[in-house]
Amino acid sequence: MQGGSLTERRKAATRLDIARTAASLFVEHGLRTTRAEDIARAAGVAPRTFYRYFATKEEAIAPLLTAGAWQWVEAVRDAPGALSVPDALRHAAARTLTPDPDDASASESLDWVRSLLRMAVDSPALRSVWNDACHDSEITLAAVLTARAGLPDGADPLDVRLTAGVAGAAVRVAVETWAASDAPATGPLGPAALAERCLTAAEGALKSA
Structure with a gap:
């Protein structure tokens, strides 16, 4: 994510590097x-630096999951204005959940994400991190949909929050379903295709915004 001071951007970069590690x-x-100490060593930071950013080793993956969710929300924001809300959501899902063959x-x-979600089945701590990332993205998505609808800043009508919640749940279910399978990331059982199916199935609720 862009913006913020140079120090804030450096901190965000450090957090994301630790998350990837x-x-x-x-x-x-x-x-x-x-162990958290293993992550710190591999990331090239002191353990006290690790704990300055994260309380637990499980929380260390939060920036990675948040970054993925943020990319989807930003893709909704950047979708052509002529698209309806359901079409904008599907457009964004296709852009962010379809792997670029030229981007390793x-x-x-x-x-x-697939491996971490599989681990989360047996780890309440990892599930909590994933659920928090999904919830935060829904709040941001509601603000984006409010802007697309031309509503005043700060407006938070029930129908927009419901649309954001339904859309977030649709994409979450798609990603979790793909992660639990052995299907490739592309094709009819990949996360992008499953997200399109889920969003289309929920289209009645998504039209409200």
Whole structure:
């Protein structure tokens, strides 16, 4: 995310680097055997620096999940203004959940998300991080939809919040369903295709905004 002071951007970059390191170690060595100190060492920071950013090792992946959710919300914001809300949501999901064959880091991030969500099945702490990321993205999405609807700043009508909640749940279900399967990230069972199916199924509620 752009904006903020240089110091804030550096802190955000450090947090994201630690998050990627944590995800890599969790996938390679397992959640249970990976310590916060291991993540700090691999990320090239002191343990006290790690704990300045994160209270637990599980929380270290929050920036990675938040970044993915933020990209989807920003894609909704940037969708052509002529698109209806359901079409804008599907457009954004296709853009952010379809891996770019020329971008290895994007495919790697999806692989990490799949592995982390599988770990979350047996880890309440990881599930909490995922749920918080989803909830935060819904709040931001509501603000984006409010702007697309031309409502006054600060307006938070029930129908917009409901639309954001339904859309967020649709994408979350799609990503979780894909993560639980062995389907490739592209094709009819990939996260983008499943998100389109879920959003289309929920289209009646999504038209309210």
